[in-house]
Amino acid sequence: MTVEFPALALILLFPALGVVFSLFFGRRFGRGAVNLVGPGVMFAAFGVATWAFMKLLGMPSGSALAVQMWGWIEAGQFHVEFGLRVDALSGVMVMIVTGVGALIHLYSVGYMAHDEDYARFFTYMNLFALSMLILILADNLLMMFVGWEGVGLCSYLLISFWYTNPQFAYNGRKAFVVNRIGDAGFLLAMFTIVAALGAHGVWTLDFVQLRANAALIGAGTATAIGILLFIGATGKSAQLPLYVWLPDAMVGPTPVSALIHAATMVTAGVYMIARLGFLFAMAPGALDLVATAGAVTALFAATIALVQPDIKKVLAYSTISQLGYMFLGVGSGAFASGIFHVMTHAFFKGLLFLCAGSVIHALGGEQDMTKMGGLRRKLPITFLTMLIATLAIAALPPFSGFFSKDLILEAAYESGHFWLWILGVITAGLTSFYMFRLIFMTFFGESRVDADKEHHIHEAPAVMTIPLIALAILATVGGWVGLPDGWLWGNAFVRFLAPAVGTFTPAVEGNAGVLSVVALVVSGAGIALAYFFYIRLPGIPMLLAWRLKEPFNLLLNKYYIDELYNLVVTRPLFWVSDRVLNRAIDTYVIDGAANGAGETVQSSAQVVRRAETGNVEHYVFVYVLGALGVVAYYLYLVAHR
Amino acid sequence: MTAELISGAIMAILMVLIGLNLSLFLLYFERKGSALIQDRIGSNRASITGFGKRFGMPNLGIINTVIADPVKLFTKEDFVPDGADKFLHTLAPFIALFPVMITFVIIPFGDTISIGGHKIDLTATNLNAGALYLLATLGLGVYGVALAGWASNNRWALLGGIRATAQMISYELAMGLAIVSVIMTFGTLNLQEIVRGQGGVWFGFLPRWGIFTQPLAFVIFLVAGVAESKRVPFDLPESESELILGYFTEYSGGKQVVFMLTDLAEQALIAMLLTTFFLGGWQIPWLMHDGFHLPGGAILAVPALAVSILGVIAFLVKAVAVCVFLGMVRWTLPRFRYDQLMRLGWKGLVPLGLFNVLVTAFVIVATGKVQ
């Protein structure tokens, strides 16, 4: 059942107000006001979201809150409402976005304390929150697409926030362009859906009705739609082959990386696939594609993350790999598990980025891990929270990551993708390795910090540490809502989500205990290896790097993927547009047409201009003749009837 | 139908006569009143017999002004300067006089009286669009002076004509605005209705005259009216010291009489309009159809016919009083400079008038009197 709940509009209204305020009055009212309003609206939105979520919990399973704001598009039978809808799925997402978003906004107050452009920053941040919330709350695909584009825009704006640096601006453009490719897929998918349903006289993009009429779509069409949607998702969620923008996106301010490129936006793809799960359920081919892409991406990114020296780069690749996990989860048909990992990941990855930010903040912008070390005494809170987050991402019980990742791997196995499960397990090991490598290189050992930076290393202010602590708690307990079945309350999360995204039906029976133990062991092995490498025998990494030079460089240079794309896509594109379009078509065809038209007009004008005697009498005379003609015609008409 | 026509014609003639007589009174006041104000004796030579003084016959100057002046002027040569546009030169005075004369007919000078069963409205033409008619005729008043100035092929005359035209048009605007606000207050264009609307009292004693409902409009109308009739302090068009006699420099004889008559008649007209719009026309304070309702609450009955007649008398008295006032103004104030005149008109009266209209509109809407 669906209940009218107008308060949902407030969730959008508050960030919108924040945008307006920061945009138009931010400078005038000064930093204090902006620092108050920017996070304030997010907390307000979080409050409303909590209210709605509680109401939702109170209602019987499978029910939803909704509000129709206004009719948006009316074209024949096809019409789109501008409506919001909160069911279990979007409820969870909304809680994540507003909650984590609010914390990160609060953190930003401290992080951007020394930046001149605070007003612009919070404008973009609130705008992003607004778009993301639209994306989540949308009750139809088109509106979701609006949010989809909005978050893309904000991501671009925020990546190139420090636009004075051309490299940063370039990275922003790169992210935008790559996202466009995915968006094209999304759009095509939408068109296909409309066409496919329209053929049966159903003109709608509304999720509920889509679900109701999904049966009308043939399997083949469904597969096509699924693949297109998947392309869209890869663009937004940085999966192979469209992941290249995410690592470069790290040039943005760290809170941005935490909010957009870890916690919320990049999970939009997962959310979208889960939201349209009923379509994918009809297209197993597409699902397999998703799962495979997810697993491969996970492993691929994890390997790159092994050797990266830049702390944020490591986290970026780890994000990609974790997203791969989520795709693996939803690809295996366990949408709830995917979303579960989205949630836990939002907690611990957001936390990781914030900690990294606090480290960078403390070191005055230093991001190279080889220039860190021994910070655990200087930054105790950061160290502790980051350790918790690392344990969570390394999927050690009882931290949140364990439960979600476990579910995913289990689903991957039980859905019959044995090899993908293997990949997932290996990735788990790699994950714990590179994460602890990060921890050890940053916080343990002797300090390698530049002398000039040494002195002003300081723990971040409270406004930054409070979010860290809050997220740390969440990263710890966040997973407990989804305990393995049979334990205390069992997997409440999946049960809660089941009506919205359907339940996972195993294809092959697997022993959950064994699977999780295997994964656990591998993770532990990773940690041990890391400890061995970076605490016990710090020489070994160099040795390995020297011995296995080629693989090492391969990893260091991220498999030369950027160069590959540059060679395969960018160069030819430039060549075509320069040689063919510019020099040939533009010069001869278009200019020719334009000039030709001009010359034609001119030459004909040479003839016609004789009529312009510049003498009023002539003009009037001609006009009178014309009038005569007209009236004569009417007289003729009158006469002949 | 015919009866109405006849009565209308009669009353029209009556009205015109009233106007002319007022003009004559003004002429007289020009002479003796000015003398009185300026402590002169004034014109006192001519009298009926010619030896008035000797027989100690009272001589109020009536004779000179009402008879001797016109006779003198009419007997002068009717001179048309060389190179003048003869036709227009002759036509101009009458073009000037015509609108004034035809304006008299819409002025109500009394309440309806019933004679032998006929109910007769004591106004020549009970025009529903009376105020518009008034504005139209006022607008036409320009042409006489303009053409006079142009047709008599004389620089001073032309200058006077231009001045007169600009002045009259500018002040017509202010006057129109004042009239508009009056119309808005009484909710009708019909002058008779406007006068009726001014009957009755407020708080038991204050008569509902326009001067009390629209004081600002009254002031504007007064000033603009004086300017309309081109009298001191607005007599720039005929200021002797600068332009010999303004637009009728080149006029003599009968035509000059016509022009003078026009001026006086205009003044009389302004007086009557002031009376009609702001001084309650033929209304007498506290006098209802059945008699006086004094503030105390006492009532002394008056027969209906007597009421009507009293009304007519009241109208005439008020008109004469206003005429006297205008004359006194004329002999009291110095003359404006032309730019001062224009500034007063465009920067003073017009904005004031607009403001007044605005306020009136607000009040009307606020009091919900809008239909």
Next chain:
Amino acid sequence: MIPLTYMMSLSAIIFAIGVAGVIIRRNVLVMFMSIELMLNAVNLAFIALGSRLGSMDGQVIVFFVMTVAAAESAVGLGIIISVFRNRETVHADELNLMRW
């Protein structure tokens, strides 16, 4: 009431006279007057038809025509003045700068 045809014919004739005026006269100002003539002819037609059809719209349109005519003559005469100031003439056949 006067037959409609008469009114219309009257307005047609006045209109034609205005047209002729614009063609014949060389004085821009008089041309302008002729244009006003045409406007009034059309107004007459509007009023006549309106009263025949018992609708006020004709009168409203006439009202607007008057307003526009006021604006138009204000601006037009301003133009004439400035033209005269530059070219020392108001004769249309001497004002043919706008030719090829």
Next chain:
Amino acid sequence: MPPFLYLFLGALAIVSALGVVVQRNPIHCLLSLISTLMVIAILFIGEDAVVVGFLQIIVYAGAIMVLFLFVIWLLNLQTESGPTGHIVLKTLGSLAAAALAAELSLFLAAPHLQVKMIQEPAGYGSLESLAGKLFTDYLVAFEVTSVLLLAAVVGAVALARRMPNAAGEGASDPRAAGAIRAAQASSRVQG
């Protein structure tokens, strides 16, 4: 309106309209135009368009024509010689105009144009009815018109202002003529 009156007025209108065209002296043309306008105004009133008729007198005769008068004075236009230049064209043109008049009357006399009379509602042509239309159906147009008038005032001022040039002539009289008249006309209409 009795027929004889119509005939008289119509003849008067045509004669004075011709006067506009044929007279040599601009002032005389102007006077003929004014008389045409007055006659047409009377015809309006005869057609029960009382308010519009008076407005015609107030606005056209009272304001716009004075504006013309002023311009004629300002340019000091004299009696002009007979029609010169493009004589052929002009004769042809007047012939064409005559033909146009004939055609129009023929066309308008055509039976199909005989609209069936609709009885005028009570208060037809009164200020109330006009204002009712103006402030309900035509409100937007009305407001736009006021903007137009404002623009006209500004335009007239801008056009007629004499730029303070090397000769050092002041900018007084033409502006006075242009601006004051324009403002006059416009406020007249609105008032």
